[in-house]
Every structure is written in structure tokens, then in C-alpha cells.
Amino acid sequence: MDEVLKFLTDNKVFYLATVNGDAPALRPFGFAMKYDNKLYFCTANTKNVYKQLKANPKMQISATSPEGKWLRLNGKAVFNTSKESQEAVLNTMPMLKNMYKVGDPTFETFYIDQADATFYDMQGNSHNVKF
Template identity: 60%
Template sequence: MDEVLKFLQDNPVFYLATVDGNAPKVRPFGFVMAYQNKLCFCTSNQKDVYKQMKANPSIEISTASPKGEWLRLSGKAVFVTSRDSKKAALDAMPSLRKMYSEDDTIYEIFAIEQGEATFYSFGGAPRSVKF
């Protein structure tokens, strides 16, 4: 998980795909943290992405580095929202405080479970890790 976290932090615009009915939906994300040994992200429960993950928790994330490497990460979105998890996210990225607080009711934290990350590059064979 640490290698995946570092790759996402080093390439901070990544794309999260969900399923809406039978169609994929993709949008940029930019926050990730380790929390209680889980790879965690945040969103608002007012957004379609939240509703899509609640209806179908299968998600995939992808990003690329300037060096021609990229990551594909798939798993199940599991919500781990608590005051403590929200505070950890806000402490990790203080700019989120412009939108959220520990005590609001719209701020959600989710983790990836049954995660599988595959690292790719133009020059080598893909390499996968599960967590």
C-alpha cells in the first residue's frame, strides 16, 4: 500500500472511475492519505460520485507520471467516515477546510478494500500488488 500511496501523492491528479447504471463515469481526484492502514480518499455525500459508490462500490483509479509510468488501482469503496477520519484528512490537506469540517454532515471518507494496483511503464512488464 505504501508504494501506491507514494505514487498517487507524487502524481497528485488521478482519475476515479465509478459505475452509473451500466455506464462508466470518471472524474479527477487529488486527495489520498493512509489512515488506519487503509488507502483513503474523501468526497461529499451530495455528489454523484458518492451515490454511485454507494450503489456499486467497484471503483478504479488511474494516474500517470511524467516519466512514462502509470498506475491502475481497483477495489471496493468502503466508507470509513468518522470525526477522527475527517480530522486526519483535514490535517493532511488543510485546504480542504475551505469546504469541510470535522463536524459537518456532508464530508465522507472512503477506503479501498480488496485493492489491486498494477504499475506499468513503457519499458517493462506490468507489476501488481494486492492489499
């Protein structure tokens, strides 16, 4: 998990795909953290990403580095919002305090379960990490 988190944080913007009915839905994300020994993300429950993950928790993340390496991460979203997880998010990325505060009823945290990550490079090499 640490290798995945490092790749996501080193490459600031990554893309999270969900299932929207029978079509994929993709959007940029920029926050990930290790919390309670899990890889966590956050969103608002007013957003389509939240609604889509609640309807179908399957998700995929893709990120690319300037050096031509990339990551594909598959798993299932598990929402597990608490004041402690919200506080951890805001401590990890203080700029999110402009959007959320601890106890905000729209502020949701979730982690990826059954995570299966594959790292690739332009030479055709790859390696897999599961957590």
C-alpha cells in the same frame, strides 16, 4: 499500499472511475492518505461519485507520471466516516478546510478494500501490489 500512496501523491491528479448505471463515470481526484492502515479518500455525499459508489462500490483509479509510468488500482469503496477520519483528512491536506470541517454531515471518508494495483511503464514492464 505505501507504493500506491506515494505514486498518487507524487502525481497530484488521478482519476477515479465508478459505475453509473450501465456506464462508466470518471472524474479527477487529488487526495489520498494512509489512515488506520488503509488507503483513504474523501468526497461529499451530495456528489454523484458518492451516490454511485453507494449503489455499486466497485471503483478504479488511474494515474500517470510525467516519466510515462502509470498505475491502475481496482477495488471496492467502503465508507467509514468518523470525526477522527475527517480530522485526519484535514490534517493531511489543510486546503480542504476551505470545503469541509470536522462534523460536517456532507463530508465523507472512504477507503479502498480488496485493492489490486498494477504499475506499468513504457517498456512493457509491470508489477502488481495487493492490499
